[in-house]
Amino acid sequence: MEIELRGITKRFPGVVANDNVNLVVRSGEIVALLGENGAGKSTLMNILYGLYSADEGEILVDGEVQHFAGPGDAIAAGIGMVHQHFMLVPVFSVAENVVLGVEPTKALGVINMSEARKDVRDISTQYGLEVDPDAIIEDLPVGSQQRVEIIKVLFRSAELIVFDEPTAVLTPQEVQEFFGILRSLRESGKAIVFITHKLKEVLEIADRIEVLRRGAVVGAAIPSETDEQALAELMVGRPVELTVHKEPAQPGDVRLAVKDLVVLDERNHVAVDHVSFEIQSGEIVGIAGVQGNGQTELVEALTGLNPAISGSILLEGDDITHASPRKIHDAGMAHVPEDRHKSGMVLSFTVTENMVLNSYHADPYSKGVLMDWDAAREATRGLVAEYDVRTPSTEVFGSNLSGGNQQKVVVAREFSRDLRAAVLSQPTRGLDVGSIEYIHERIVAERDEGDGILIVSTELDEVMAVADRILVMFRGKIIAERRPSETTTTELGLFMAGVAEGSNGG
Amino acid sequence: MADEDPEIQPDPVTEAILEEVTGAGLDWRGIILVPVLAIFSAFVLGGLVIFLAGEGVGTILTAFGALVTGSVGSLGAISETLTFAAPLILAGLAVGIGFRAGLFNIGGEGQILMGGMAALAVGFSFEGLHAEVHLPLALLGGIVGGAIWGGIPGWLRAVTGAHEVITTIMFNFVAANLTVYLLKSALFQEPGRSDPISKPAFESARLPRLLEFLDEGYRVHSGIIVALLAAAFSYWLLFKSTIGFEFRAVGANPSAARYAGMNTSRAYVAVMAVAGAMAGLAGASQILGNTFLKGTPGFSSNIGFDAIAMALLGRSHPVGIVAAGLLFGALRSGGQEMQATANVGIDITTVIQALIIIFIAAPALIRAVYRVKASDNTEQITKGWAT
Numbered sequence: 001m002e003i004e005l006r007g008i009t010k011r012f013p014g015v016v017a018n019d020n021v022n023l024v025v026r027s028g029e030i031v032a033l034l035g036e037n038g039a040g041k042s043t044l045m046n047i048l049y050g051l052y053s054a055d056e057g058e059i060l061v062d063g064e065v066q067h068f069a070g071p072g073d074a075i076a077a078g079i080g081m082v083h084q085h086f087m088l089v090p091v092f093s094v095a096e097n098v099v100l101g102v103e104p105t106k107a108l109g110v111i112n113m114s115e116a117r118k119d120v121r122d123i124s125t126q127y128g129l130e131v132d133p134d135a136i137i138e139d140l141p142v143g144s145q146q147r148v149e150i151i152k153v154l155f156r157s158a159e160l161i162v163f164d165e166p167t168a169v170l171t172p173q174e175v176q177e178f179f180g181i182l183r184s185l186r187e188s189g190k191a192i193v194f195i196t197h198k199l200k201e202v203l204e205i206a207d208r209i210e211v212l213r214r215g216a217v218v219g220a221a222i223p224s225e226t227d228e229q230a231l232a233e234l235m236v237g238r239p240v241e242l243t244v245h246k247e248p249a250q251p252g253d254v255r256l257a258v259k260d261l262v263v264l265d266e267r268n269h270v271a272v273d274h275v276s277f278e279i280q281s282g283e284i285v286g287i288a289g290v291q292g293n294g295q296t297e298l299v300e301a302l303t304g305l306n307p308a309i310s311g312s313i314l315l316e317g318d319d320i321t322h323a324s325p326r327k328i329h330d331a332g333m334a335h336v337p338e339d340r341h342k343s344g345m346v347l348s349f350t351v352t353e354n355m356v357l358n359s360y361h362a363d364p365y366s367k368g369v370l371m372d373w374d375a376a377r378e379a380t381r382g383l384v385a386e387y388d389v390r391t392p393s394t395e396v397f398g399s400n401l402s403g404g405n406q407q408k409v410v411v412a413r414e415f416s417r418d419l420r421a422a423v424l425s426q427p428t429r430g431l432d433v434g435s436i437e438y439i440h441e442r443i444v445a446e447r448d449e450g451d452g453i454l455i456v457s458t459e460l461d462e463v464m465a466v467a468d469r470i471l472v473m474f475r476g477k478i479i480a481e482r483r484p485s486e487t488t489t490t491e492l493g494l495f496m497a498g499v500a501e502g503s504n505g506g
Numbered sequence: 507m508a509d510e511d512p513e514i515q516p517d518p519v520t521e522a523i524l525e526e527v528t529g530a531g532l533d534w535r536g537i538i539l540v541p542v543l544a545i546f547s548a549f550v551l552g553g554l555v556i557f558l559a560g561e562g563v564g565t566i567l568t569a570f571g572a573l574v575t576g577s578v579g580s581l582g583a584i585s586e587t588l589t590f591a592a593p594l595i596l597a598g599l600a601v602g603i604g605f606r607a608g609l610f611n612i613g614g615e616g617q618i619l620m621g622g623m624a625a626l627a628v629g630f631s632f633e634g635l636h637a638e639v640h641l642p643l644a645l646l647g648g649i650v651g652g653a654i655w656g657g658i659p660g661w662l663r664a665v666t667g668a669h670e671v672i673t674t675i676m677f678n679f680v681a682a683n684l685t686v687y688l689l690k691s692a693l694f695q696e697p698g699r700s701d702p703i704s705k706p707a708f709e710s711a712r713l714p715r716l717l718e719f720l721d722e723g724y725r726v727h728s729g730i731i732v733a734l735l736a737a738a739f740s741y742w743l744l745f746k747s748t749i750g751f752e753f754r755a756v757g758a759n760p761s762a763a764r765y766a767g768m769n770t771s772r773a774y775v776a777v778m779a780v781a782g783a784m785a786g787l788a789g790a791s792q793i794l795g796n797t798f799l800k801g802t803p804g805f806s807s808n809i810g811f812d813a814i815a816m817a818l819l820g821r822s823h824p825v826g827i828v829a830a831g832l833l834f835g836a837l838r839s840g841g842q843e844m845q846a847t848a849n850v851g852i853d854i855t856t857v858i859q860a861l862i863i864i865f866i867a868a869p870a871l872i873r874a875v876y877r878v879k880a881s882d883n884t885e886q887i888t889k890g891w892a893t
Binding site for chain 2: 155186303324326327329335337342343344345346347348349353357358360361366369370371373
């Protein structure tokens with residue numbers, strides 16, 4: 001099978017999402033589609049999957065022009081897609097999810113579950129996709145859920161499978177298992193498109209690499225003939241620093257001291273389980289861990305959003321365990337929240353309004369209850385320039401900025417004060433390489449000014465690159481502490497999966 | 507109170523409605539053009555309804571002509587328009603301020619009644635006061651009465667999570683029947699009457715008529731001035747004060763507001779109290795601006811519900827609400843003239859009002875009919891990084 005996208009152009013109001021893109025994928029190869037967020041990767045694949053129709057260009061399957069009116073047509077043509085966010089019914093079993101919509105039936109339309117189970121088992125063994133057909137989806141780890149998605153696609157006899165950012169939710173070990181699956185799919189003659197912005201993965205797994213930038217294919221490469229640096233330059237369009245430059249940390253006095261902290265989650269389960277650590281001035285402590293191991297609740301406790309039920313948090317010796325978010329903020333703690341859309345910004349507010357979102361209540365932005373918008377606008381103009389926020393004016397809505405620029409607004413707001421400590425949660429999630437580089441620089445600069453910084457990230461590479469000390473969190477506990485120079489991603493990955501337990505020293 | 511914050515996240519539908527009614531992220535097309543086209547369409551359809559009822563085109567033109575002369579065609583007509591507009595603007599602010607803060611205040615009726623009754627009580631309780639003292643005091647009564655009646659649902663929302671749509675609607679029933687009960691009580695009832703009607707407030711509490719010196723028949727009173735001042739205050743509160751900044755942040759994104767250190771519980775109570783105060787002023791205007799200065803059951807005359815239309819049409823912006831209040835005041839006033847000269851029932855103006863609201867509430871319809879480009883508020887002005 002050979003699928004060809006020829007001269008695909010897709011315009012959205014004000015944006016050319018795909019600009020005359022050509023792409024060929026054949027059976028038995030893995031093609032990586034590399035590009036930053038907003039480069040047009042997903043748009044292109046949504047056109048291939050029949051979700052969008054192209055303004056220009058055509059799709060050819062084995063040389064014949066096809067018209068996909070919807071995903072149904074694409075599936076019939078042998079195209080399958082595994083989305084970044086799984087499309088599974090959490091309370092249904094694996095087999096039920098796999099056959100959903102194309103259920104094998106007995107007389108009178110009764111679902112033939114035993115046949116469904118058998119089909120799932122057959123596909124599992126054929127491609128090495130281990131999963132119990134009777135397991136309930138919500139009980140399965142993310143890696144297994146992904147396998148169910150793959151089985152779903154194979155069950156619909158896909159010959160070409162598109163994976164949209166498939167590794168974003170996986171631990172390093174799960175990524176290796178996933179690559180094993182990709183290889184076995186390739187060997188059985190499937191064509192694979194692998195959408196990602198992660199350079200290392202592309203070099204490891206792809207047969208060919210196509211790089212997209214601002215909607216257009218800007219280059220192609222073969223892994224053996226290129227390296228990360230070259231790919232990053234192609235992707236961003238200018239030379240990029242991939243490593244974070246920083247001097248060794250010079251830790252000083254203790255800024256943040258957490259002792260025996262216990263925090264409950266929304267359902268009143270213990271999410272943070274007697275956690276203790278200290279952060280000194282002038283150092284960056286990274287917390288690594290798979291999402292959902294208590295990091296969110298830890299950050300909420302540190303910033304006053306979800307007070308701890310026991311234990312203590314001291315900010316330069318002041319007890320802030322039960323202080324309000326406002327009090328903690330005013331005491332000199334910065335907080336970059338993990339989800340900038342949910343809580344970091346008000347998208348329908350202007351850049352200025354967002355810039356003063358948590359400091360509006362005091363001088364110089366207000367006197368009594370009277371806002372001083374002139375002062376706010378002036379300060380915002382300064383910060384927009386200093387932090388290189390790309391916006392036509394300070395008076396456009398937050399929703400009009402790209403993700404990277406939104407995050408720069410949040411970082412500018414949090415770092416532009418006299419700080420004692422900073423808690424940064426997923427500070428670069430979903431950002432392009434250029435923005436990541438910039439935000440990492442600011443974090444290191446903030447450290448060098450003597451603040452104590454805690455960075456929580458599910459991206460192990462980020463923690464390794466930025467942190468001076470790494471704590472691994474698993475099921476609410478800190479199970480290991482390492483310095484980046486003394487460990488490897490493999491070792492940390494094992495801690496993150498809870499397989500090994502490290503000494504809690506150092 | 508922060509500890510008890512139940513934090514109800516708005517669901518996507520609520521969020522979409524709130525975005526629409528506050529014009530969040532809309533450009534001029536959404537804020538100005540769509541309402542104008544909605545009004546135009548409503549008149550066209552209204553004309554069609556008259557036509558289908560068997561009237562000729564001539565009658566339709568006469569009717570609409572009368573609508574114009576009856577609303578702005580003479581000083582008397584303008585006087586009527588402004589008289590109707592005053593309480594509509596005040597109550598519209600009560601709903602609009604709620605929308606801005608993410609709250610659906612459906613309790614305008616009750617707040618008008620309680621504000622009006624409080625103003626009435628102040629009005630007839632103090633004899634011999636100077637008007638300069640008595641009138642402000644009576645208006646203050648209206649503010650306090652409405653604020654309490656609005657503030658309680660706000661407090662229930664903050665502490666227990668009880669949804670304000672339900673509590674405010676129920677408070678309307680309580681207020682309506684409490685009003686009838688009070689009007690028959692010894693405290694309020696006019697001596698010698700058996701029906702629910704109050705004794706009059708003293709003249710010193712009257713909202714002075716503005717054009718009485720020209721003609722006894724010009725009813726317009728200073729309630730319209732109170733309304734414009736209230737609109738100006740609302741604008742200042744929402745857009746120039748830290749309190750309004752909190753209101754709007756809580757309304758647009760409660761989790762971001764909490765993250766930013768705002769007390770969302772306190773904001774809910776404050777928003778509903780301010781909203782109630784506006785509706786309470788509308789009630790005070792109804793009582794202190796009417797000829798007899800008396801309270802009767804139903805003196806709120808559905809203004810609390812019409813207020814939702816004002817807020818929708820005015821995109822919950824004080825300036826927009828003033829414009830919407832004037833328009834609907836004009837439709838009321840002109841409708842009377844239309845009935846008299848063209849013999850077209852005043853009900854047709856209600857049809858037109860309803861059509862305007864339908865078009866406003868379904869902006870996609872107007873955009874489709876007139877091919878107005880939707881402002882895409884997710885459209886990114888800046889693209890990528892390295893440009």
